[in-house]
Amino acid sequence: xxxxxxxxxxxxxxxxxxxxxxxxxxxxxxxxxxxxxxxxxxxxxxxxxxxxxxxxxxxxxxxxxxxxxxxxxxxxxxxxxxxxxxxxxxxxxxxxxxxxxxxxxxxxxxxxxx
Amino acid sequence: xxxxxxxxxxxxxxxxxxxxxxxxxxxxxxxxxxxxxxxxxxxxxxxxxxxxxxxxxxxxxxxxxxxxxxxxxxxxxxxxxxxxxxxxxxxxxxxxxxxxxxxxxxxxxxxxx
Numbered sequence: 001x002x003x004x005x006x007x008x009x010x011x012x013x014x015x016x017x018x019x020x021x022x023x024x025x026x027x028x029x030x031x032x033x034x035x036x037x038x039x040x041x042x043x044x045x046x047x048x049x050x051x052x053x054x055x056x057x058x059x060x061x062x063x064x065x066x067x068x069x070x071x072x073x074x075x076x077x078x079x080x081x082x083x084x085x086x087x088x089x090x091x092x093x094x095x096x097x098x099x100x101x102x103x104x105x106x107x108x109x110x111x112x113x114x
Numbered sequence: 115x116x117x118x119x120x121x122x123x124x125x126x127x128x129x130x131x132x133x134x135x136x137x138x139x140x141x142x143x144x145x146x147x148x149x150x151x152x153x154x155x156x157x158x159x160x161x162x163x164x165x166x167x168x169x170x171x172x173x174x175x176x177x178x179x180x181x182x183x184x185x186x187x188x189x190x191x192x193x194x195x196x197x198x199x200x201x202x203x204x205x206x207x208x209x210x211x212x213x214x215x216x217x218x219x220x221x222x223x224x225x226x227x
Contacts, residue, residue, distance in 0.1 A: 004157075031212055031213065033214070033215075035217075040123070040219055040220070041219060042116075042118075042120075042203060042217040042218055042219040042220050043158070043203065043215075043217040044217075045214055045215070045216075048212050048214060050212050056212070058214065059216075090157050090158070092157075094213060096209065096213060101146050101148075101163070101207070101209055101213050102148070102160045102163070103160070103213075103215060104159075105157030105158050105159065106157050107155075107156060107157050108155075108156075108157050
């Protein structure tokens with residue numbers, strides 16, 4: 001198992017550009033999550049999904065969109081990049097029955113918006 | 115508003131010493147309290163977790179102490195090693211629904227030889 005994979009590892013965007021952060025898990029987990037991590041702020045939940053076709057907002061959803069067409073993939077879309085979106089983004093997955101609530105995190109995508 | 119408050123922000127401990135990190139929460143509906151460990155350039159990974167039906171859980175050198183009435187929980191790392199140097203995050207969630215985690219702000223632990 002590769003676990004949770006994220007691409008790209010690092011990206012520089014100009015203000016106003018768009019991009020999609022990719023996330024794939026091969027553990028057949030139902031739940032998937034997107035977090036952002038800022039220095040001294042911990043991790044904040046952006047969006048989450050409890051299964052294919054079902055998504056919902058987390059604490060900090062503004063400026064982002066998600067979709068979940070398959071169990072494996074949960075891409076995060078930034079439509080109009082802003083400097084405030086400079087952060088490290090982590091995708092995670094879990095399954096209450098398989099993992100008893102443990103969330104497994106990907107290696108992260110570092111995004112710089114200039 | 116920070117749902118889980120964590121302290122200290124940074125901690126320096128001598129090798130062999132005890133590292134203690136504290137967290138507090140307000141939402142009494144939380145019923146799952148994990149600690150995650152993160153090394154530089156990596157994603158967080160579960161270290162140990164506790165549910166409120168017990169006051170303490172120990173796994174090797176790592177112990178969670180849980181005080182339900184005070185709404186506080188802490189991580190103790192016994193015999194701290196340089197390899198324990200990492201950032202530690204406490205978190206809390208309700209296990210019903212999507213089990214969304216609310217994280218503390220993190221503690222950067224440095225264990226000096």
